[in-house]
Amino acid sequence: MALSQTEVLAGLAELVNDETGIPVETVELGKEFEADLDVDSISMITIIQNAEDKFGVKIPDDAAAGMKTVDDAVNYIVAAQG
Amino acid sequence: MTSTIVVTGIGATSPLGGTARESWEALLRGESGVRALEQDWVAEHDLPVTFAGQVKVPATEVLDRIEAKRLDPSAQLALIAAREAWADAGEITDAPERVLVDYATGIGGLWTLLDAWDTIKEKGARRVAPMTIPMLMPNAAAAAISMNLTARGGARTCVSACASGTESIANAIDHLRSGIADVVICGGTEAVVHPLPIAAFAAMHALSKRNDEPARASRPYDVDRDGFVLGEGAAALVLETKEHALARGARIYAEIAGGSVTSDSYHITAPDPEGSGAARAVIEALKQAGVTPDQVNHINAHATSTPVGDVAEYQALERVFGDRVREIPVSATKSATGHLLGGTGALEAVFTILAVNERTAPPTLNLENQDERIPLNVVTSPLPLGDGPVVAISNSFGFGGHNSVIVVKSYDEN
Numbered sequence: 357m358a359l360s361q362t363e364v365l366a367g368l369a370e371l372v373n374d375e376t377g378i379p380v381e382t383v384e385l386g387k388e389f390e391a392d393l394d395v396d397s398i399s400m401i402t403i404i405q406n407a408e409d410k411f412g413v414k415i416p417d418d419a420a421a422g423m424k425t426v427d428d429a430v431n432y433i434v435a436a437q438g
Numbered sequence: 439m440t441s442t443i444v445v446t447g448i449g450a451t452s453p454l455g456g457t458a459r460e461s462w463e464a465l466l467r468g469e470s471g472v473r474a475l476e477q478d479w480v481a482e483h484d485l486p487v488t489f490a491g492q493v494k495v496p497a498t499e500v501l502d503r504i505e506a507k508r509l510d511p512s513a514q515l516a517l518i519a520a521r522e523a524w525a526d527a528g529e530i531t532d533a534p535e536r537v538l539v540d541y542a543t544g545i546g547g548l549w550t551l552l553d554a555w556d557t558i559k560e561k562g563a564r565r566v567a568p569m570t571i572p573m574l575m576p577n578a579a580a581a582a583i584s585m586n587l588t589a590r591g592g593a594r595t596c597v598s599a600c601a602s603g604t605e606s607i608a609n610a611i612d613h614l615r616s617g618i619a620d621v622v623i624c625g626g627t628e629a630v631v632h633p634l635p636i637a638a639f640a641a642m643h644a645l646s647k648r649n650d651e652p653a654r655a656s657r658p659y660d661v662d663r664d665g666f667v668l669g670e671g672a673a674a675l676v677l678e679t680k681e682h683a684l685a686r687g688a689r690i691y692a693e694i695a696g697g698s699v700t701s702d703s704y705h706i707t708a709p710d711p712e713g714s715g716a717a718r719a720v721i722e723a724l725k726q727a728g729v730t731p732d733q734v735n736h737i738n739a740h741a742t743s744t745p746v747g748d749v750a751e752y753q754a755l756e757r758v759f760g761d762r763v764r765e766i767p768v769s770a771t772k773s774a775t776g777h778l779l780g781g782t783g784a785l786e787a788v789f790t791i792l793a794v795n796e797r798t799a800p801p802t803l804n805l806e807n808q809d810e811r812i813p814l815n816v817v818t819s820p821l822p823l824g825d826g827p828v829v830a831i832s833n834s835f836g837f838g839g840h841n842s843v844i845v846v847k848s849y850d851e852n
Contacts, residue, residue: 375504376504377502377504398568398569401568402568405564405567
């Protein structure tokens with residue numbers, strides 16, 4: 357069953373926390389991964405790899421490259437669940 | 439005039455303890471850090487050797503979770519040892535550009551490399567972690583130390599198998615004497631207690647197979663020795679010139695009076711049977727230290743507990759010290775720690791520094807029937823080294839014919 361936007365956000369926040377130590381509550385819609393959360397490019401790749409496993413979706417490199425904000429990632433994953 | 443180089447900070451995480459002090463005290467108590475491996479992979483791969491010297495305090499219990507995640511175990515241990523040595527050295531206010539790292543490993547990020555290989559086979563190329571290369575590269579430990587301690591005078595990596603750790607200390611002496619740095623953090627690390635190196639070392643019949651008695655397996659000079667015991671861990675030293683140390687009021691453990699590097703040019707794994715390369719390393723280090731063989735009164739031997747290697751080292755020592763080799767107190771501390779490969783010379787340097795500083799030679803475990811071909815004065819319980827000057831050497835030899843020796847002298851304030 358497809359997860360809601362809220363559920364995907366919560367799951368993504370856990371992945372961000374696991375990779376970077378950033379508190380889950382600061383991973384919010386409207387924030388940019390690099391500018392606001394200080395997630396570097398290598399951490400971002402790992403988070404996306406782990407998101408593919410966690411949510412059972414495929415995130416091609418070009419889609420990943422376009423994920424600047426938390427919204428970008430959450431919305432892509434929600435849509436990709438089909 | 440050649441500068442006097444002193445050691446002002448030490449750190450270690452080893453099979454005997456999570457710090458230099460804990461490791462040293464356990465060594466003096468005669469404890470062994472060699473234990474049966476409890477990991478599932480031992481049975482899974484039907485390993486011929488089922489024990490090793492694993493670090494007593496896992497790195498993940500010391501480091502922050504996120505910090506540990508970005509470092510291979512070898513760099514994790516290096517960072518722990520280097521931070522301890524740095525803190526132990528007291529306040530250092532030099533410009534970061536004058537602080538240099540010369541840090542060794544024999545193999546590097548083996549766990550990271552092999553985990554990534556498992557990932558590509560099981561999950562495909564897209565699942566290989568982006569941190570794989572920066573974690574597996576052999577300079578990762580030196581880089582981590584440089585970044586964490588803000589050392590910008592260079593972060594060098596010395597790789598010479600089991601001589602690596604000692605060679606990095608010899609290099610550090612050169613860096614200080616040449617004037618390119620005022621403070622050098624040196625040492626070595628290794629963390630390859632993994633099925634592949636165990637299988638590979640066992641394939642060359644280098645490892646002890648005393649699976650039923652792990653703590654008795656590393657037995658240098660004993661007639662029943664049957665190979666070395668794989669160990670893991672790291673150690674680090676902070677070195678500086680005596681003038682620099684005195685100017686900042688630092689506590690001085692000992693002088694690192696000389697350090698040498700020679701090569702056998704003989705065989706990729708076997709030691710030169712006449713020990714000439716090893717002997718030259720001892721002679722060169724003593725010459726650099728300005729001492730004669732007659733002044734040496736403690737030896738921390740390489741002594742891995744292999745049937746051939748222990749004899750070859752003895753022959754080298756006999757070439758240098760003559761009949762007096764039978765009198766000098768010799769400690770073979772791999773009997774307690776196992777063989778830390780690229781980290782071993784650094785850990786043994788820490789033990790030699792503390793032996794000199796505390797005027798006590800540490801014990802050699804498991805010597806029950808001494809090989810008559812090796813008539814050394816082997817220390818089997820802590821031995822006082824007297825009130826006079828202490829001059830000690832620590833030897834390391836590695837596959838490839840690498841030989842490195844350092845000379846540690848007691849520090850005389852006058």
